[in-house]
Amino acid sequence: MTNSAQYNIKAIRNDFPILGREIFGKPLVYLDNGASTQHPVQVINAVKDLYEQNYSNVHRGVHTLSQESSELYDNARVKVRGFINAACVHEVVFTSGTTESINLVAQSYARPRLQEGDEILITHMEHHSNIVPWQMVCEQTGATLKVIPISDSGELEMDQFHAMLSEKTKLVSVVQVSNALGTVNPVKEIIDAAHAIDVPVMVDGAQAIPHMPVDVQALDADFYVFSGHKIYGPTGIGVLYGKEKLLNAMPPYQGGGDMILSVSFEKTIYNQLPYKFEAGTPNIAGVVGLGAAIDYVNSIGLSTIAAHEHGLLMYATSKLQAIDGLRIIGEAEQKAGLISFVLDAVHPHDIGTMLDGEGVAVRAGHHCAQPVMERFKVPATARASFAMYNTFQEIDVLAEAIRKTIGMFS
Amino acid sequence: MENLRDLYQEVILDHNKNPRNFRKIEDPDGFAHGTNPLCGDQIDIYLKIKDGIVEDVSFEGAGCAICTSSASMMTIALKGKSEADAEALFNSFHHALTEDDEYPEDVPLGKLKVLTGVKDYPVRVKCATLAWHTFDAALKKLQGNVSTE
Ligand SMILES: Cc1ncc(COP(=O)(O)O)c(C=O)c1O
Numbered sequence: 051m052t053n054s055a056q057y058n059i060k061a062i063r064n065d066f067p068i069l070g071r072e073i074f075g076k077p078l079v080y081l082d083n084g085a086s087t088q089h090p091v092q093v094i095n096a097v098k099d100l101y102e103q104n105y106s107n108v109h110r111g112v113h114t115l116s117q118e119s120s121e122l123y124d125n126a127r128v129k130v131r132g133f134i135n136a137a138c139v140h141e142v143v144f145t146s147g148t149t150e151s152i153n154l155v156a157q158s159y160a161r162p163r164l165q166e167g168d169e170i171l172i173t174h175m176e177h178h179s180n181i182v183p184w185q186m187v188c189e190q191t192g193a194t195l196k197v198i199p200i201s202d203s204g205e206l207e208m209d210q211f212h213a214m215l216s217e218k219t220k221l222v223s224v225v226q227v228s229n230a231l232g233t234v235n236p237v238k239e240i241i242d243a244a245h246a247i248d249v250p251v252m253v254d255g256a257q258a259i260p261h262m263p264v265d266v267q268a269l270d271a272d273f274y275v276f277s278g279h280k281i282y283g284p285t286g287i288g289v290l291y292g293k294e295k296l297l298n299a300m301p302p303y304q305g306g307g308d309m310i311l312s313v314s315f316e317k318t319i320y321n322q323l324p325y326k327f328e329a330g331t332p333n334i335a336g337v338v339g340l341g342a343a344i345d346y347v348n349s350i351g352l353s354t355i356a357a358h359e360h361g362l363l364m365y366a367t368s369k370l371q372a373i374d375g376l377r378i379i380g381e382a383e384q385k386a387g388l389i390s391f392v393l394d395a396v397h398p399h400d401i402g403t404m405l406d407g408e409g410v411a412v413r414a415g416h417h418c419a420q421p422v423m424e425r426f427k428v429p430a431t432a433r434a435s436f437a438m439y440n441t442f443q444e445i446d447v448l449a450e451a452i453r454k455t456i457g458m459f460s
Numbered sequence: 461m462e463n464l465r466d467l468y469q470e471v472i473l474d475h476n477k478n479p480r481n482f483r484k485i486e487d488p489d490g491f492a493h494g495t496n497p498l499c500g501d502q503i504d505i506y507l508k509i510k511d512g513i514v515e516d517v518s519f520e521g522a523g524c525a526i527c528t529s530s531a532s533m534m535t536i537a538l539k540g541k542s543e544a545d546a547e548a549l550f551n552s553f554h555h556a557l558t559e560d561d562e563y564p565e566d567v568p569l570g571k572l573k574v575l576t577g578v579k580d581y582p583v584r585v586k587c588a589t590l591a592w593h594t595f596d597a598a599l600k601k602l603q604g605n606v607s608t609e
Contacts (some may be wrong), residue, residue: 074463399499399524400468403584407464416500429500429522454461459473459525 057358062350063439065090065434071158072405076409079163084229084388084435085413086279089343093282097335107331109308115296123334125322125342133344134274135265136291140323143297144337147288148256151275152223154290154327156183158223158300159273166192166276171216173206173235174425175228178418180254193220199426204231204380207369208239215243222251226258230431231380232363234258241270248382250296257290260437261386263352263358266291278336282437283343287336289395290327297323304329347438355438360389362436362445369449379431388435390417393452396411396459398430404458405432409452466577467584468525473530474609480536481518490602494594496586501527505594509602514538514546517595524587530575533589537572552590557585 062092063069068088071078080088101121106115107124130187131139145151160170170184174197181195188195196219198211215222226237241251250272255264259276273296278287292300302309302320306329311319320362347355366389370376375394393401402414413433416423423430434448487542490507507514517538519531538546545567552567556576569576578588 397499397522397524397528399501399587400526400583404461404464404579405469407461415498420500423500429502451461458461458464458468459476 057354059358059439059441062210063441065092066439067091067094068211069439073409073411074407079408079410079447081434081436081440081444081448082411082413083260083437084128084280084417084433086285087184087260087437088439089282089284089339090346092346093284093339093342095303097284097339099457100335100338105334108334111440119334122338123332123342126337126344127141129341130289133348134259134289134291135267137267138294140433141294141297142290143290143292143324143327144332145275145288145290145327146286146333147277148177148254148275148278149277149288151273151288151290152179152252152254153183154303155223155273155275155292156187158303158327159250159292159296160187160193161190162301164188164191164220167218168193168220169196169216170194171196171198171211171214172221172222172225174200175204175206175231175233175235175419175422176223176225177229177254178420180223180225187330187421197421198224198435200231200233200422203382204228204233204426205382206233206235208215208236211240212243215247215249217247219244219247219249222249223254223265224251225254226254227255227256227261228262228380228385228419228422229388230390230391230417230433231382232385233380233382234262234384236384238269241272245270248435257387260347260355262350262356270450272296278340278343281340281343282346284333284336284339287333287340289340293337294323297327302326306330308332350438356386358438359436359440362440362442363387363389365442366434366436369445370452373452373456374448376452379426379428387437388433390431390433392428392431393456395456396430398432398458399433401452401455404455405448405451408447408454410448410451412448465580469574469577471571471574472525474524475532479519479528479532481516482520483518483533484520485516485518490598491537492594492598492601494590495512496523496527496590498583499524499584501587501590503531503591503594505525505531505591505598505605507595507598507602509543512543514541514543519591519594523590524584525576526584526587530588533572533575534591534595537570538595543603546599547596548595553592554589557588566573 104118108120130142199207252273253271255276260281266399279285309329379390398414485506488506489509494503501523508516548567
């Protein structure tokens with residue numbers, strides 16, 4: 051209810067056509083934004099207009115459409131730069147998503163540098179996509195993966211982090227906002243501590259970028275990664291931000307067209323940043339859609355969105371806490387955008403199906419964070435995750451649907 | 461939510477709350493562990509077979525209501541059946557949940573019929589069949605062992 055005077059929720063909701071849908075005759079209450087957000091007409095139209103008016107392959111044609119597409123494509127990169135405040139445009143590399151961004155850093159940055167005895171530091175609350183690429187690179191190089199533990203409330207054990215950080219550490223990779231717990235991690239403190247002994251830090255911003263303003267220079271992050279589809283943009287597009295110095299020192303991730311300056315069978319010369327890391331015809335519509343999504347988010351303002359979502363989080367937390375037999379998993383002091391919970395009487399999978407019957411879309415499962423489930427000794431959780439278009443009334447529907455579910459199962 | 465009564469029938473909710481044969485069998489003849497990585501369901505199936513007959517079958521594990529009740533009902537349905545009849549019942553049950561045509565009536569489902577509502581919820585079919593697949597794996601392991609001896 052913060053800012054409700056200035057926050058024009060009605061206008062925002064009107065921008066998202068899918069929010070008008072009914073599920074089993076009930077208005078859709080979309081609370082699965084942590085998995086993927088919905089799209090405003092501004093994004094849908096940007097993609098549509100591209101295909102209807104301007105589309106061609108980028109960077110390789112002298113004809114008008116190719117030039118127009120290239121301009122739209124390049125403009126989107128400029129928008130991303132501004133959005134995360136990167137120092138220069140060529141520090142923004144387009145990838146297929148967070149997952150590919152992390153794999154790129156693992157293979158192109160970490161792999162050539164690592165040897166036996168070296169350590170990579172991650173946390174116990176990472177998404178599988180920030181675990182498995184490091185396990186792979188450890189297998190390839192003989193390096194060791196170290197895991198910063200988390201407390202019962204779902205916060206990083208920072209004492210342990212400081213103790214684990216050593217001259218053996220070659221990279222720290224940490225999630226800014228946990229997709230399973232909602233915890234906002236003190237990434238600035240982590241980066242400062244790591245930099246004090248010259249260790250670079252990668253930040254998985256997949257769940258942070260839609261919920262809070264991010265300034266990669268203020269953070270001094272060495273790498274920052276996120277996906278377009280979690281910030282109202284299309285799927286199949288993501289970003290790798292990397293400091294120029296680091297990116298320049300890295301070999302290409304994939305070989306092909308666009309990533310070269312010249313090719314001969316004797317010697318191939320790689321293209322400059324960011325093209326060195328963008329082999330092949332890129333996801334042009336995805337990039338254009340992401341640019342439109344950033345424009346849309348900027349038009350409302352991330353601070354404004356964050357304030358609205360914080361209000362939703364507080365309201366939902368108190369509503370859900372009042373339900374007998376409900377336990378919230380993840381009670382960090384600093385949380386963003388989501389609530390994971392379990393019920394004594396009902397398995398999360400059944401919660402998911404039951405709530406769907408009321409039009410309420412939540413996620414049930416391990417949220418690609420099985421170590422978190424194991425840490426809290428639950429097989430899975432149900433998760434309600436919020437976006438700029440969710441309302442307080444929708445939280446009431448959620449709470450009522452949970453009560454009905456408990457009623458039916460007991 | 462009333463539309464979900466077809467899925468969560470009273471019998472199913474009852475088996476979920478009070479699962480039958482929810483225990484471990486010491487020294488089982490057959491054993492298998494099944495998981496559904498999608499939702500974290502985990503199930504252990506224990507088997508006692510005597511002269512080709514399922515003498516005892518039990519399960520342990522954590523799963524959703526569909527998974528737990530299906531496992532519970534399965535143990536009741538299987539007890540006393542020959543290995544061949546058990547396999548036939550599995551096939552019939554699987555057919556009823558996954559195929560559009562009528563399942564072959566020559567192997568009647570009996571009480572298991574209440575679970576066929578799951579067919580309308582494709583993402584939940586795996587929950588209902590997990591126990592059966594795990595049972596099947598336990599039986600196949602057993603048969604495999606026998607034939608190599
Ligand atoms: C924290 C976090 N990291 C990484 C990912 C992976 O993102 P993507 O599947 O878009 O590559 C997700 C998506 O669920 C996430 O929540």
